Amino acid sequence: MRAVVIGTGPAGITAAETLRHLDPSGSVVALSVEPFPPYSPPAMADHFLTGREAPLYWKGRDVGPRLGIDERRGVRVGAIDTDNCEVVLDDAERIPYEGLVVASGSRLHAPLEGADRPGVLDFKSLRTATELIGRVRRGEVTTALIVGNGLIGIELSLLLADLGVDVTVIGRRTWVMPRVLDPVTSTVAEAALVARGVNLRLGVQVDAIIGEPSATGIRLADGTHLDADMVVAATGVKPHTEFLDGSGIVTGWGVHVDQGLGTSVHGIVAAGDVAEAADRFTGKRFVHAIFPNAVAQAPIAAANLLGADLRYDGADTMNSLKHLGVPIVSIGTIDGPDEILRWQENGVLRAVYLRDDTMIGAQLAGDIRGAGVYRSLMLRRLPVGRYGHRLVEPGFGLADITLDALGHRQHSLSVV
Ligand SMILES: Cc1cc2nc3c(=O)[nH]c(=O)nc-3n(C[C@H](O)[C@H](O)[C@H](O)COP(=O)(O)OP(=O)(O)OC[C@H]3O[C@@H](n4cnc5c(N)ncnc54)[C@H](O)[C@@H]3O)c2cc1C
Incomplete structure (x- = not known):
């Protein structure tokens, strides 16, 4: 098959690799708007701090030639002509395909007045991150404001603090990483951030990014102005779908896919x-x-493009924070529980979220042992009410579940 992959991020390069592997006689063209070899965004902070390249260029800088993938950098896809099966680049070049993988990832989403002002930086891609860190390295940045207290804003704040910048994170919600952590678990993250020298201003509404001709600060809803050498938007991400307009590919927030990841x-x-x-x-x-x-979906999507009939189990909601110095894991959701069980002692915190006698979410901080057991209970939707508060206490694990299952078996045997 003549396959084209749009994007060489974790999903795109994994799909390209799979296509190459499953269809050695076919051709694979992988396109990226960025000028870099395929890279792993979660490794960017470490790369800028330590200079290490291997985790960043996780497939090797030479992955394209090594695997026989025509990996093309600095090319932007502007449209897909699905009638003629061609990818149309911004410079009007047309690349024909027999099978196409859309793996264009996501970009900064900053629905905020002044976010498009010159000088507003972000840490979403290696290109924007390189520009941002370049300013720091050139000594242009003593103070920085990060608008947004999600995972990317928090990761960047730690990096900037480590690079000696006086950094302040501003968040609308009153706790950090509100989509991932509940307010109690986030206290552990907040303590770690403050100990690392990050300033937090939470529960504050940013009205606009201000400055002429380029960004010099922000205006809060109460009229206060905060100034800094650098203003960073870390307000969220949005799937890169603009170039799909008119292609017939149905999109909502992202590209709608079926269980086989087909559009x-x-x-x-x-x-x-x-x-x-x-x-x-x-x-x-x-x-x-x-x-x-991303890396779980890509091989399934690629294999199905070649005619397989694989089903994707569904996307996981599991986040772990690597750079905080304190282990924290969040699994599932914190939305709409019937009941929350908590256990907390000496900086170790565990919470499980229950609905209809099953687990819908779990949060662990300080000691993340048992996360796998919780995930497994959630995936199997096993009833957990029988464990009571023990479910959330340290030491709860596979042994409890196994003993319990054995107990049930013995009970049913005696009934028979
Ligand atoms: C700073 C940071 C830290 C993160 N930390 C974590 C973490 O700790 N754990 C975790 O699970 N996730 C983390 N993530 C999220 C993770 O990086 C993403 O989920 C992952 O990169 C998604 O991979 P992707 O290939 O779908 O998209 P992306 O990585 O966004 O790659 C998209 C690719 O598409 C290309 N592209 C886009 N539009 C076009 C176009 N029009 N034409 C040509 N090419 C195009 C881009 O150049 C790029 O190659 C982090 C992200 C960031 C930014």
């Missing part, structure tokens, strides 16, 4: 941050923009 157009699949796939726990369509989902 609404035959011969076109999607994977990674761009794909709006079913959530593994709730079954609802959602964009879970995390690395493990």
Whole structure:
């Protein structure tokens, strides 16, 4: 097959690799708008701090030539002509395909007045991150404001603090990483951030990014102005779908995909941050923009493009924070529980979220042992009420579940 992959992020390069592997006689063209070899965004902070390249260029800088993938950098896809099966580049070049993988990932989403002002930086891609860190390295930045207290804003704040910048994170919600952590678990993250020298201003509404001709600060809803050498938008991400307009590929927030990761157009699949796939726990369509989902979806999408009939189990909601110095893991959702069980002692915190006698979410901080057991209970939707508060206490694990299962078996045997 003549396959084209749009994007060489974790999803795109994994799809290209799979296509190459499963179809050695076919051709694979992989396109990226960025000028870099395929890279892993979660490794960017470490790369800028330590200079290490291997985790960043996780497939090797030479992955294209080594695997026989025609990996093309600095090319932007402007449209897909699905009638003629051609990818149209911004410079009007047309690349024909027999099978197409859309793995264009996500970009900064900053619905905020002044966010398009010159000088507003972000840490979403290696290109923008390189520009941002370049300013720091050139000594142009003593103070920085990060608008947004999600995962990317928090990761960047730690990096900037480590690079000696006086950095302040500003968040609308009153706790950090509100989409991932509950307010109690986030206190552990907040303590770690403050200890690392990050300033937090939470529960504050930013009205606009201000400055002429380029950004010099922000205006808060109460009229206060905050100034800094650098203003960073970390307000969220949005799937890169603009170039799909007019292609017939159905999109919502992201590209709608079926269980096999096929789009609404035959011969076109999607994977990674761009794909709006079913959530593994709730079954609802959602964009879970995390690395493990991207690399789990890509091989399935690629194999199905070649005619396989694989089913994707659904996107996981599991986040772990690597650079905080304190282990924290969040699994599933914190939305709409019937009951929350908590255990907390000496900086170790565990919480499980229950609905209809099953687990819908878990949060662990300080000691993340047992996360796998919780995930497994959630995936199997096993009833957990029988464990009572023990479920959330340290030491709860496979042994409890196994003993319990054995107990049930003995009981049913005696009844028989
Ligand atoms: C700073 C940071 C830290 C993160 N930390 C974590 C973490 O700790 N754990 C975790 O699970 N996830 C983390 N993530 C999220 C994770 O990086 C993403 O989920 C993952 O990169 C998604 O991979 P992807 O291939 O779908 O998209 P992307 O990585 O966004 O790659 C998209 C690709 O498409 C290309 N592209 C886009 N539009 C076009 C176009 N029009 N034409 C040509 N090429 C195009 C881009 O150049 C790029 O190659 C982090 C992200 C960032 C930014």
